[in-house]
Amino acid sequence: MPTDPAQPSPTAPATPARVLLPLIPPALIVGVASSLVFILVSGVADRLQGVLWRTLPDALGVGRYSAGWMVTVLTATGVLVGLVVWLVPGHAGPDPATTGLEAAPQQPSVLPSVALAGVLVLAGGVSLGPENPIIAVNVGLTVWLGRRLAARAPDALWVVLAEAATIGALFGTPVGAALVVSEALAGRQVKGLLWDNVFAPLIAATTGALTVTMVSDPSFDLDLPPFGRPGWTDVLTVLVVASVSAVLGMAAVYAFPRVHGVFARLGHPMAALTLGGLLLGLLGVLGGRLTLFKGAQELAELAHDPEGWSAGQYATMTVVKLIALVVAGTCGFRGGRIFPAVFAGGALGLCAHALVSAVHPAVGVAAGVLGMLLAITRQAWLSLFTAAVLVASPMILALLCIASLPAWLLVTGRPQMQVREDGSAVR
Template identity: 45%
Template structure:
């Protein structure tokens, strides 16, 4: 991830500089949210067409195995055609890039947006964050270098990441946590909050815009713990989080192997179509809940009752496998929301096994472990786990549970391709 601003740029006339840069920061946040909202709404419209209008017009059950398999295979074929033949080739492989890389050329944006929207609508188990951040970065870098020529490109990229993350979660807190770890390691005399000031402005503008447009992608929360957590709840969380992190690491190792295997086929048309077919089989196996990015489906799963431990664990494994295939096969998308669903399913499985432990504890600690292993960012994992609980009594437990989970993942590989599929070399760090 890129640094939010250079030290020297903030040091000169600090107050005046921060005040002046608040204007482009607000613009970045608003535009980031508008693009996210537009792409997400477009994907939902296409999803309704593919999974509701068309099958019902043809008299076919959209949850039936043949439709699921056929739709995901066709989605893989469509994305493969875009990556192989259309100008821009949908940009670099999402699995080989991280947040905050250099801005892509504007000519890449249309095909990247098309590949992302088709994948989201077609049921691929990836979220919107990676392609949306790449699109926003390309658009806003081109726009702000014309309107505010003195603003460094590196600052624009950092503000764009912050604005998009703020819009994704409907709060600037996630962006603040992400940039705290980064800014804390920067040398210099500027106060930490000075370094966070502009990213917070962009993230706040993005979050406010997204809320005004109708909310965020996380539209569910857990029941509260019903009182203070006790010692057994703490012990359960200290076990569930690292076990969930270990499950996530199994996905990391499987992904790195699968990415190399898929990309031996060389032609994107072949490996995305094959990936779509495998996702179709997993969709038939796991059912409709294991399709798509996983945000809405997580809420549906939480509202269900009486599911067995084995079934819930099965859903977690299928979703993680679908994330591995989707990420390895060249689809454009992010990993956070599918990991969130896998964490919710794993946490509900733990709740079925430990009925005396509150669901808010089992699910939040499982989400913490899964997201930590997949995203490899302790602050982000902690934030996602906290925000879905909405329960302050669980926060202290989560701050403890993240520690053993971090020990599990700290020396393991990141979920980032090391073979540069699609001709793109990995850039940045997780």
């Protein structure tokens, strides 16, 4: 029976404060603990990276990023991660091609292998980010401890607190975590008001972000040339660049299950990861050292001098990074796809600036990142947030909202960069 439009629609009941207040202490604890795990894993990876890419090549008298050294280190990284997946208890968790940003709780015995594989990937120059392994570790630890210290609390609470805290630590701000949680809740039937459901995760994310900020400087601002008042040229730019970036991202998405099938037919993680490492080394030779690693610092180096590379070089780096992301994500390396996608989108935006000088570098980068993240993550709020913080200009938000519309139409309803257990693409 249709609802009378004159009658106000029923609203979800608000959660009393007495229910929310007990959530504050566990949210604070999870926020601090998750950020400390992130700092620890990142710190170990940074130290190992220094050994692999500075100390060892200097001691051996070879170029730090010479072709031979890149191929050697990436191939060796594939061998080492393959050994972890094959022999270490826990086998570094499930096939990373079958998982997304949200992590299912894993047994504590699995977590050391996940962390070890993640450290090797970050240090070895693989084109993946830290988010997935660290979220998996934090979720597993938090759920395991939560079950013992507060058995009556549901596992879902510990999962969302750990995920929010880790995302807050990764980005150095709780806003990204709040947007991700809000988007996840929108697809579920939850009780109460949205802000009531975001209350505890926001505390965990804020605590995680503050903890990391006090220890390091997790700024994502690329320090691009300042962007002032937008004009019609900028509107056209964001529409075109975001759409082209989304199409390129979707090309990588469609290739993902096919490449995964090729590696799966090898039948053993040692074979798949060794071959994957070799291919990543060769791609590094083709694209240059800036196409290695997760991509955050490398994109900052590109953005520091937008005129320092030609359009052809930017285009090459974009394509190489996307191919490297697909290879790394399908052969078994443990890591996330957000940071490499950010690099690929940013390089594409700088390519647009190099092709057409009227394209402002900040506008090109923001639009390129937006389109690429929409295609690869399918999380609109996170894509908008990441693209905006890279430029750090309030005027860019309206342009990005406009650009997100055609880009979203290009990606929605299509396969995602994730496969099922049988190898078919997730939609």
